[in-house]
Amino acid sequence: MSTTPTTPAAEFAGRTALVTGGASGIGLAVARLLATAGAAVVVADYDEESARKAAAQLESTGARAAAVRMDVTDPASVEAGVRFTVETFGALHLAVNNAGIAGPSAPTGAYPVEDWDRVVATNLSGVFYSMRHELPAIVAAGGGAIVNMSSILGTNGFAGSPAYVAAKHGVVGLTKSAALEYAAQNVRIIAVGPGFIDTPLLRNADPQAREHLISLHPAGRLGTAEEVAELTVFLLSEKASFIHGSYHLVDGGYSAP
Numbered sequence: 001m002s003t004t005p006t007t008p009a010a011e012f013a014g015r016t017a018l019v020t021g022g023a024s025g026i027g028l029a030v031a032r033l034l035a036t037a038g039a040a041v042v043v044a045d046y047d048e049e050s051a052r053k054a055a056a057q058l059e060s061t062g063a064r065a066a067a068v069r070m071d072v073t074d075p076a077s078v079e080a081g082v083r084f085t086v087e088t089f090g091a092l093h094l095a096v097n098n099a100g101i102a103g104p105s106a107p108t109g110a111y112p113v114e115d116w117d118r119v120v121a122t123n124l125s126g127v128f129y130s131m132r133h134e135l136p137a138i139v140a141a142g143g144g145a146i147v148n149m150s151s152i153l154g155t156n157g158f159a160g161s162p163a164y165v166a167a168k169h170g171v172v173g174l175t176k177s178a179a180l181e182y183a184a185q186n187v188r189i190i191a192v193g194p195g196f197i198d199t200p201l202l203r204n205a206d207p208q209a210r211e212h213l214i215s216l217h218p219a220g221r222l223g224t225a226e227e228v229a230e231l232t233v234f235l236l237s238e239k240a241s242f243i244h245g246s247y248h249l250v251d252g253g254y255s256a257p
């Protein structure tokens with residue numbers, strides 16, 4: 001008996017995905033790849049204008065896409081964004097909790113409290129608020145998958161970034177716990193740990209800092225948003241059907257030593 005291979009375009013047909021921080025960098029690359037593979041994609045971002053532009057770009061390629069303004073630090077905004085997704089496309093199956101900020105660089109003893117609060121609110125509480133509202137919708141749709149964007153700093157320390165490192169470690173723990181809770185309901189929850197990636201997040205790095213970051217990667221360069229998107233979309237796909245609660249690196253060898 002011959003089997004017809006699944007075409008990439010059909011892989012996510014009939015599936016709806018929500019991507020937070022989807023207007024820029026890694027989130028935008030994930031949104032593009034999901035749309036190319038047939039998913040209806042909601043681009044959720046703090047910056048509504050950029051989210052609209054990103055969704056329009058996806059639609060111009062024939063994909064089904066929509067934009068919603070979402071501030072992941074605000075549970076009511078997240079709830080409204082998930083509701084918008086379900087109302088617009090009928091269900092939610094896949095989510096990428098990717099919105100994040102870098103925060104300033106300072107040692108722990110001098111780290112400004114307001115920056116700690118802002119980074120943790122965005123990078124950790126934002127993932128919790130997102131899952132808090134996505135999970136009931138995904139369960140109601142019969143199951144699906146969530147990728148939470150952590151970092152290599154989800155398991156390694158990094159001097160000068162206490163809030164970022166603590167939040168990204170928190171994302172790994174939150175992912176594991178939620179995966180235990182929801183595996184039996186056909187929801188896979190996974191964390192991705194990118195190395196330093198060449199996106200607008202690194203916009204404030206001066207050339208010297210950038211060279212230092214590059215030197216931390218045996219691959220000899222920063223990663224691209226598309227390289228992170230490839231792993232993320234694989235993990236969301238049925239090809240990853242036995243992958244639950246784990247943390248997957250895409251880091252040019254950063255964590256190998």
Ligand code: NDP
Nearest residue numbers: 021024025026046047071072098099100151196197199201
């Ligand atoms: P970008 O800055 O390019 O994209 C992040 C997006 O998230 C932006 O559109 C930003 O909007 C949005 N955002 C920020 N705060 C909020 C919020 N409160 N609610 C909704 N959206 C928000 O960054 P990257 O693509 O590089 O980063 C994506 C994720 O990957 C982050 O979680 C980051 O920590 C993680 N990561 C990045 C690495 C890197 O080296 N680039 C390495 C490892 C992990 P706006 O521009 O308006 O602020």
